[in-house]
Amino acid sequence: MTDKNVAKNFDVVIVGGGVVGAAIALELSRYNIKTALLEKDSDVGQQTSSRNSGVSHSGFNYSPGSLRARLSVRGNEMLFRMTKNLGVEFDNIGKLTVARTDEDVKTLERLLDQGKQNGVPDLQIVDAYTIEKIQPGAKGIGALYSPSSSIVNPYQLTINMAETALANGVDIYLNTTITGIDHLHDGFSVKAIGQSFTSKVLINCAGLFADQICKMLGIDDYCVYPCKGEYWILDRAKSGGLHTLVYPTPRADEPGLGIHLTPTTRGNIMIGPSAEYTSFDDGYSCTADVLGALSTVGHNMMPGLTTSDFIRHFSGLRPKLTPPEIGGNADFVIEDRDDIAGFINTVGIESPGLTAAPAIAEMILPMVKNHLKLTKKTDWAYLPKAAAKYRNMSDDERIEAVASDPNYGDIVCRCEQVTRAELITAYNNPLGATSLRSMKMRTGAMMGRCQSGFCLPKITSVLEQEFGISAQDITASGKNTQMFTKLRGK
Numbered sequence: 001m002t003d004k005n006v007a008k009n010f011d012v013v014i015v016g017g018g019v020v021g022a023a024i025a026l027e028l029s030r031y032n033i034k035t036a037l038l039e040k041d042s043d044v045g046q047q048t049s050s051r052n053s054g055v056s057h058s059g060f061n062y063s064p065g066s067l068r069a070r071l072s073v074r075g076n077e078m079l080f081r082m083t084k085n086l087g088v089e090f091d092n093i094g095k096l097t098v099a100r101t102d103e104d105v106k107t108l109e110r111l112l113d114q115g116k117q118n119g120v121p122d123l124q125i126v127d128a129y130t131i132e133k134i135q136p137g138a139k140g141i142g143a144l145y146s147p148s149s150s151i152v153n154p155y156q157l158t159i160n161m162a163e164t165a166l167a168n169g170v171d172i173y174l175n176t177t178i179t180g181i182d183h184l185h186d187g188f189s190v191k192a193i194g195q196s197f198t199s200k201v202l203i204n205c206a207g208l209f210a211d212q213i214c215k216m217l218g219i220d221d222y223c224v225y226p227c228k229g230e231y232w233i234l235d236r237a238k239s240g241g242l243h244t245l246v247y248p249t250p251r252a253d254e255p256g257l258g259i260h261l262t263p264t265t266r267g268n269i270m271i272g273p274s275a276e277y278t279s280f281d282d283g284y285s286c287t288a289d290v291l292g293a294l295s296t297v298g299h300n301m302m303p304g305l306t307t308s309d310f311i312r313h314f315s316g317l318r319p320k321l322t323p324p325e326i327g328g329n330a331d332f333v334i335e336d337r338d339d340i341a342g343f344i345n346t347v348g349i350e351s352p353g354l355t356a357a358p359a360i361a362e363m364i365l366p367m368v369k370n371h372l373k374l375t376k377k378t379d380w381a382y383l384p385k386a387a388a389k390y391r392n393m394s395d396d397e398r399i400e401a402v403a404s405d406p407n408y409g410d411i412v413c414r415c416e417q418v419t420r421a422e423l424i425t426a427y428n429n430p431l432g433a434t435s436l437r438s439m440k441m442r443t444g445a446m447m448g449r450c451q452s453g454f455c456l457p458k459i460t461s462v463l464e465q466e467f468g469i470s471a472q473d474i475t476a477s478g479k480n481t482q483m484f485t486k487l488r489g490k
């Protein structure tokens with residue numbers, strides 16, 4: 001037997017390195033147990049966790065008593081402090097849910113009451129005059145104002161939680177697709193392509209494929225239906241006036257919260273998301289019809305936009321437990337299964353799963369304690385504060401940075417002001433994630449107006465010069481996504 005064929009033994013195996021798996025890994029890294037996080041992609045947070053609105057929801061949208069309500073309120077509260085400790089961009093910008101009809105006003109009154117029952121702080125209904133004062137240009141006959149709603153950088157959150165967990169002893173296996181699970185008398189044997197793992201506790205955080213992981217254990221209770229949300233991203237030059245989240249009044253039969261304008265922590269505005277049930281075969285492709293409709297909404301909400309202000313589109317898939325013929329939303333499933341001792345299951349973690357992730361981890365901890373004795377580490381620590389981003393530095397700080405490392409003087413992405421020094425740090429990330437998407441999520445390079453048109457050749461040559469990588473080995477997002485199939489003249 002080669003080393004590769006010898007099972008690696010852990011107390012806990014987490015399947016899935018999205019924001020939920022990363023939050024659980026972070027929580028468990030505080031204890032004296034052996035934990036592994038297994039992720040099929042070449043980096044953490046490549047699926048739903050990086051394909052969303054990036055809103056930390058205050059929790060008034062969800063039915064009292066539901067997990068979505070409780071974990072959204074708690075998660076939003078936790079993110080305020082946690083993001084500071086983790087060095088994750090988070091802005092407490094507040095949210096207006098705007099009414100345009102009398103019917104909408106009734107809905108807002110119901111949401112106010114619901115929010116109060118859920119324990120959302122400082123909610124209030126405001127009039128048209130106050131709407132305009134909070135967000136100039138926003139129009140409505142009234143609005144529900146939620147000052148604790150915020151925005152968060154979703155990929156930074158997932159990455160920084162995973163990297164902090166890794167630094168505190170969690171083993172993270174990327175490019176590791178789980179293909180089969182055996183339930184043993186004292187735990188689990190987890191099979192991935194070319195390797196295997198054993199664990200006493202198995203935690204399913206596989207997002208869109210959580211039902212497939214259940215099926216591997218003979219659990220047929222769940223079916224995940226992908227429901228696509230498409231977005232436009234606007235050029236940062238158009239970010240000027242919007243400094244509050246502005247949502248329409250939601251409709252009960254809609255599978256999402258309605259199309260809205262969302263400022264991102266990086267300073268762009270996103271328009272979306274749509275909500276259309278789809279099939280997994282369609283992947284993340286966007287559709288002309290939906291993008292056209294979103295662009296019309298954008299033009300109506302922000303008069304003066306021109307076609308060239310729309311710099312990119314993307315989509316995410318909600319892992320819904322309600323089939324298309326029913327629509328709406330089901331509650332999260334988070335369970336410590338009685339029938340399979342040690343199997344902890346998360347299924348249907350759609351919105352507000354990004355917000356709720358730290359609270360889900362907090363909820364799962366006692367479930368793990370049902371199966372393992374946990375003692376706290378005494379040497380657990382957050383990572384040292386990361387260096388400031390060049391684009392956020394003052395002129396004096398830039399001069400100092402270039403003096404201490406000349407690579408700060410070489411700007412590789414001119415739209416987002418990302419330097420060679422930052423690219424090198426990102427490439428050397430402790431998870432060993434090296435695709436262009438991994439660089440993009442860590443530095444912001446390629447996210448600007450040119451969408452990599454100008455910076456890709458420069459980034460390619462930096463990777464060649466600094467790390468000796470052949471251009472043909474550079475991938476967009478891991479295996480089978482090579483950027484260049486042939487080198488010129490070869």
Ligand SMILES: Cc1cc2nc3c(=O)[nH]c(=O)nc-3n(C[C@H](O)[C@H](O)[C@H](O)COP(=O)(O)OP(=O)(O)OC[C@H]3O[C@@H](n4cnc5c(N)ncnc54)[C@H](O)[C@@H]3O)c2cc1C
Pocket residue numbers: 015016017018019020021038039040041044045046047048049050051052053054055056057176177178179205206207208209210228229230273315316317318319349350351352353354355356
């Ligand atoms: C359009 C849209 C907008 C949203 N907006 C918001 C918002 O503003 N605020 C908010 O709070 N929430 C929002 N959400 C919801 C939020 O994004 C999700 O709830 C959250 O990201 C779910 O995280 P996760 O870790 O459960 O799933 P994922 O991010 O999908 O992670 C699951 C991971 O498991 C891995 N995996 C799957 N199968 C296997 C396998 N067999 N082996 C190994 N690994 C596997 C996947 O590769 C993936 O990385 C939105 C979602 C969408 C789609």
